[in-house]
Amino acid sequence: MDTVKLERVAILFKALADPARLRILGCLAERPYAGHELATQLSLTPPTISHHMRKLTDAGLVTSTAEAQSRIYTLRADKLRELASTTEPAPESEDTEEARTLRAFFDGERLKQIPAQRKKRVIVLRHLLMRFASDRDYREQEVNDILKAANEDYATLRRELVDYGFMTRDKGIYRVATELPARGATVAQEVGNEAAWFEELLANATRRAISGLP
Known part of the structure; x- marks a missing residue:
């Protein structure tokens, strides 16, 4: 993985390295949610939801659209599939220093x-x-x-x-x-x-x- 891809994966990893954000993604995997719906569903405050959604949106894992007085959040399943593909483990040599150790x-x-x-x-x-x-x-x-x-x-x-x-x-x-x-x-x-x-x-x-x- 080159430096640019590594930095990209690091950004995505930081977005995922939070239990609340994983719970949010679990909800969005079922259907789009409004911010207030997520707050109710996960027993979190609206400001907390907004904070997490900024992280997920900045990482490209979620899209946000305005609808009436709410923001609707949708999971970008294509990005998750791309991420899963990017992080597939490479075949490991049996004779590296790490393997020998x-x-x-x-x-x-x-x-x-x-x-x-x-x-x-x-x-x-x-x-x-x-x-x-x-x-x-x-x-x-x-x-x-x-x-x-x-x-x-x-x-x-x-x-x-x-x-x-x-x-x-x-x-x-x-x-x-x-x-x-x-x-x-x-x-x-x-x-x-x-x-x-x-x-x-x-x-x-x-x-x-x-x-x-x-």
């Missing part, structure tokens, strides 16, 4: 040990990140439970996910990062080509969001 350190879903080498550790962290949905918040205990299913040293894995900027933490609430973090020279060497893994993250999250719609 994952084979060496994972036994099925279990992480046999946390790699000491930083570059390999980053590959493992990115792989574990795919176990988290990008459109929801996680309490610390939930993060621990997901990581503990991979390895008993969940505290180290959780800390590293945050330290590398793969997840954000605010007042005990964790989320998958939706933007590439700024990197110093040393860390940039450890993480390598971030565009590639971020593309995969966006693609996986977008496919998950689309598949959750009616």
